Amino acid sequence: MNSIIKNTALALGLVFGMGAVPMAIAAGDAAAGKAKAAQCAACHGNDGNSLSPAFPKIAGLGEKYLYKQLKDIKGDSEGKKVRDVPQMIGQLDNFNDQDLQDIAAYFASQPMQLSGSKAISVMLNDGEDVDGLNLGRKIYRAGNMETGVPACMGCHSPTGQGNAPAAYPRLSGQYPEYIEAQLKAFRAGTRKNDGEVRIMRTVAKQLSDAEIKALANYIAGLTN
16 A cells, blocks of 8 residues: 555656656647647547547646647557557547647637536445445545555546646546546556556556446546
């Protein structure tokens, strides 16, 4: 547990010291990005609020975070990708770095619409059914000391708004299905663009399916 807490503290230090996001970016042009983002609308919506949980909402996620994700998904000049997203294959091939910055700026400037939480029950590993909203709230705000999971709000803020300068994304309002899928991907190691500190993979590894579902549902309804 102590090692996980130490890793969390180290991750925070790296992010605030700009180590977790090595690229220094100039501010993108949101107005220019709106036109360039036209092809994104089919999946993510005109303003970044997708109509289907099959595609994440990208409105309001923070310019630095969005830019990093676009860079990771596009890959380098040799086609090596840091993050594999099958639905995005070929979508960014014709965009240069400035285009990605502009697109990130545009979607970051748009307000995200809340998906909302539901009253759910989840089954713990011992077979006990518990209130999912209460469990999600507990883990998000206090973590799980028994398994060494730190509170999510330490990085993503008590209201789920994230930390844009540090490139921690907004979570509030995102589709719970998408949050659940990403936490499971980090846990499985199939998503690994969380930096050398591996903070998301380290945390997700300690979460059960029930905890992940409860967290995702709670986060979807977080408000200011």
